[in-house]
Amino acid sequence: MSTDDFDVTAVTLKATTYGVISFLVLFNLVVLAFIFSVSFMPPSEFFGAPHIIPQNPTLDAWTSGFEELQDNLVNSFLIGLGTTVVALAISIPGAYAFARKEFYGKRAGFYAIISAMMFPYILLVIPIMDLWNDLGLYNTIPGMIIAYQVFVTPFAIWILRDFFAKLPTDIEEAAQVYGCTQFTAFLRVILPLATPGIVAVGFLAFLTGWNDFLFANLLTTGTGPVPAVPVLYGTIGGGSGERVYWGKLMAETLIIGTPPTILYLVARNYLENAFTV
Amino acid sequence: MSTQNRFDLGGWASSYRETLSENWFAYLLILPVLAFLVLLMWLPFAQGFYMSFNDWPFGGEPAWVGLENYRFLFDWEPFYTSLRATLVFSLTTVLQLGVALVAALAVREIRRGKSFVTGVFLISYTVPPLVTGTIWAYLLQPDLGPIFGYLTQWGLLEETIYWGSDGGASLGVILFVTTWTFWPFMFLIISASLESIPEELYESARMYGAGRVQTFLRVTLPQLKSAILVALSIRIIWNMTKISQVLQLTNGGPGYDTSILAVLLYRFAYGQGRMGVAYAVGVILLVMTIGFVFIFIREFERTSEDPQ
Numbered sequence: 001m002s003t004d005d006f007d008v009t010a011v012t013l014k015a016t017t018y019g020v021i022s023f024l025v026l027f028n029l030v031v032l033a034f035i036f037s038v039s040f041m042p043p044s045e046f047f048g049a050p051h052i053i054p055q056n057p058t059l060d061a062w063t064s065g066f067e068e069l070q071d072n073l074v075n076s077f078l079i080g081l082g083t084t085v086v087a088l089a090i091s092i093p094g095a096y097a098f099a100r101k102e103f104y105g106k107r108a109g110f111y112a113i114i115s116a117m118m119f120p121y122i123l124l125v126i127p128i129m130d131l132w133n134d135l136g137l138y139n140t141i142p143g144m145i146i147a148y149q150v151f152v153t154p155f156a157i158w159i160l161r162d163f164f165a166k167l168p169t170d171i172e173e174a175a176q177v178y179g180c181t182q183f184t185a186f187l188r189v190i191l192p193l194a195t196p197g198i199v200a201v202g203f204l205a206f207l208t209g210w211n212d213f214l215f216a217n218l219l220t221t222g223t224g225p226v227p228a229v230p231v232l233y234g235t236i237g238g239g240s241g242e243r244v245y246w247g248k249l250m251a252e253t254l255i256i257g258t259p260p261t262i263l264y265l266v267a268r269n270y271l272e273n274a275f276t277v
Numbered sequence: 278m279s280t281q282n283r284f285d286l287g288g289w290a291s292s293y294r295e296t297l298s299e300n301w302f303a304y305l306l307i308l309p310v311l312a313f314l315v316l317l318m319w320l321p322f323a324q325g326f327y328m329s330f331n332d333w334p335f336g337g338e339p340a341w342v343g344l345e346n347y348r349f350l351f352d353w354e355p356f357y358t359s360l361r362a363t364l365v366f367s368l369t370t371v372l373q374l375g376v377a378l379v380a381a382l383a384v385r386e387i388r389r390g391k392s393f394v395t396g397v398f399l400i401s402y403t404v405p406p407l408v409t410g411t412i413w414a415y416l417l418q419p420d421l422g423p424i425f426g427y428l429t430q431w432g433l434l435e436e437t438i439y440w441g442s443d444g445g446a447s448l449g450v451i452l453f454v455t456t457w458t459f460w461p462f463m464f465l466i467i468s469a470s471l472e473s474i475p476e477e478l479y480e481s482a483r484m485y486g487a488g489r490v491q492t493f494l495r496v497t498l499p500q501l502k503s504a505i506l507v508a509l510s511i512r513i514i515w516n517m518t519k520i521s522q523v524l525q526l527t528n529g530g531p532g533y534d535t536s537i538l539a540v541l542l543y544r545f546a547y548g549q550g551r552m553g554v555a556y557a558v559g560v561i562l563l564v565m566t567i568g569f570v571f572i573f574i575r576e577f578e579r580t581s582e583d584p585q
Contacts, residue, residue: 009489017383024380025397032400034423035412050426090309097306104300109307111574116314117511118570119322120518122539123559126552127321127328150317153310182302211405213521218547229405233525246415253411257404264403265396271465 039251046246061247065255068248069228073255075141076210076227082145083209084202087152091201094153095160096186100172110157117154124150125218132219139224147215151208156201163197164190196270203267207260228256329557335550346557355533356541363517363537363565365448370513372456374505377463381471382497395468402461410522413454444534447527451535454522459515463508470504471497503576510573514566538562 033052040057097103098110128147129138137143167190175185191198210227217230232252264271329346331339350356384394401409416424417440425437440446474497482492520539523529529536529544536544538558545555 013489014386017386020379020383021387021394024376025394028397028400031412031416034416038415038423046421049430050423052423090313093306094310097303101300101303101306103303106303109311113310113314114577115570115574116318118514118566118573119318120514120539120559120562120566122518122520122542123325123556123563124318124321126546126556126559127325128317130324131321146313147317149313153313157310207403211407213405213407229407229521232407232411233521246418246421249411250415253404253408257408260403260405261400264399268392268396268399 035250035254039247039254041247043245043247061245061251062255065248065251069231069252069255072226072228072231075225076229076256077259078141078225079144079148079216079227080206080209082141083148083152084205086145087149087156087205088198088202090149091153091156091160092191092198095157096164096190098157099161099164100167110161113154113157115154116150117158121151122214125214128215129218139220141225144215144219144227145209147219148205148208148212151212152201152205155204159201159204160194160197163194167193199267199270203263203271206263210260228252232256325556326560328553329560331553333551333553333556335546335552339553342553346554347561349554350557350561355536358533359536359538359541362448362533362535366452366455366535366537367513367517369452369455369459369516370509372452373460373463373512373516374509376456376460377467377508378505380460380464381467384468385471395464398464399461401458405521406458406519407521407525409458410454410525413450413457413522414526417450441527442531444531447531447535451523451526454526455516455519458522459512459519463512466504466508467501470501474500503580506572506576507580510569510576513569517562517566538565 037052037054038046039061040059041054042056042058042060045051045055094113098106132138132143132147137146171189171193172180172182172185175189176182180188211229213229213233216227217233220226220230232249328339330341330343332342332345333339380398384391387394416422419425419437419439419441425434428434429437438446440450478496478500479492482496487495517537518539520537520543523535523537523540524543527535529540533541539562542555542558542562545551545558
């Protein structure tokens with residue numbers, strides 16, 4: 001009796017496990033498949049009965065989508081790349097100091113930075129707009145790259161500090177015994193060992209620059225270097241969608257969504273380690 | 278400095294002067310990060326906070342009005358609609374936690390295909406939120422979208438639902454889309470923490486004859502507590518301040534029914550150019566979220582004190 005009971009719970013548990021997983025996986029895959037398929041439909045096919053296989057497949061949505069977005073995609077790419085480079089340049093030294101140096105005010109400084117992660121960023125947009133206007137950074141790519149640091153650096157410090165802290169304590173001194181200076185010990189020994197953390201941070205930084213809507217929409221105007229995401233907002237802006245060619249819009253979502261997804265697939269092994277709290 | 282370092286290696290810790298110069302170097306290293314945060318966060322915030330006491334038309338000169346902006350909000354009916362929407366909307370964090378916890382526990386059980394499964398899970402989180410917002414704006418479009426199309430075709434619904442004109446339904450839609458988009462973030466944090474629970478704990482639980490439920494309640498859950506609290510406090514704040522999906526799906530409407538505080542801020546600032554009032558909304562939002570910062574720091578501290 002009791003072994004029977006045990007088997008029943010074990011089987012139920014197994015069934016639930018696979019049930020949950022297949023549901024969540026299928027849910028995402030069906031959505032993806034639908035979007036993909038719809039992006040090949042001509043505008044007329046959006047009326048009438050819903051169907052998943054396009055009857056008269058066309059590439060119009062993709063070609064016009066690409067045409068509309070090409071300049072914006074370049075902007076997005078430059079912004080993502082710049083955000084990554086600047087974020088790494090300023091947060092690697094900081095994280096290193098927080099992980100491996102003792103100094104007065106270390107704890108306070110660390111939490112001042114980490115808690116910035118919890119700040120409602122939307123509060124910053126208005127004053128930053130104003131400030132950027134005065135500094136000539138409004139409506140420029142560098143302006144956005146700098147602004148994104150407020151999202152990225154707290155995260156970067158959090159992740160990188162853990163990576164630096166995990167390395168053996170006397171590793172720099174050992175390197176210095178072999179003739180490295182403090183700086184070359186950092187460059188040749190510490191930095192390579194922290195590569196997984198650096199990749200994870202680089203990925204998150206690029207993702208921020210590429211994915212953000214708030215700053216992207218508010219720190220640019222139509223005449224400036226608009227990244228790709230706000231363009232998508234401009235086309236429907238709040239759901240009134242009768243005149244919209246949804247096929248083109250879905251092609252555009254796929255075009256904008258693909259680069260971060262590919263990057264994620266490349267960086268994923270590093271990411272899973274980075275999130276240990 | 279570098280040569281000195283090499284020669285003084287033995288006695289550097291005891292030398293006061295050397296300690297000072299070590300300190301000086303550390304300060305130099307953290308200076309860029311601190312400078313950026315002061316420039317990008319504390320200065321703008323101080324300016325904005327000051328502005329919330331001013332009448333500040335977009336592009337114009339601010340004029341001091343004291344607490345007038347706040348008084349205006351508290352006397353203004355839609356502000357309470359917005360507050361209520363914010364509270365309902367914050368349920369998304371609980372839903373995200375629920376899905377993430379179940380998914381993380383399930384994924385731990387399976388042997389093969391783990392990396393495929395997590396890969397598919399993460400899709401909704403890696404693409405821009407505005408992209409997922411646009412996708413659902415189409416899928417849930419009442420006239421042309423496939424979801425209502427199929428539901429009416431199969432006879433499950435009499436006719437399509439124009440959720441955009443119904444406050445409750447609109448709130449439901451943004452709750453669903455936000456949850457679908459952001460749960461993988463919590464999944465990542467909880468999974469990582471789940472992996473790091475030492476196997477010995479489970480072995481001793483087994484030795485003492487603990488059942489599944491007991492093991493989960495006494496071993497798994499307490500070990501996950503900090504990760505869950507960190508993830509919760511981050512997500513509560515982030516969910517409340519993400520506006521792109523709400524704007525794309527409902528524009529804060531109908532009326533103010535889905536204008537969570539962050540969207541209200543946006544509407545005051547960019548719809549009406551009333552920066553002072555917009556910032557007053559922001560300050561109220563900050564007051565509502567600030568408590569979570571302390572929970573976050575406390576739990577963060579706890580995990581870094583006793584690394585497993």
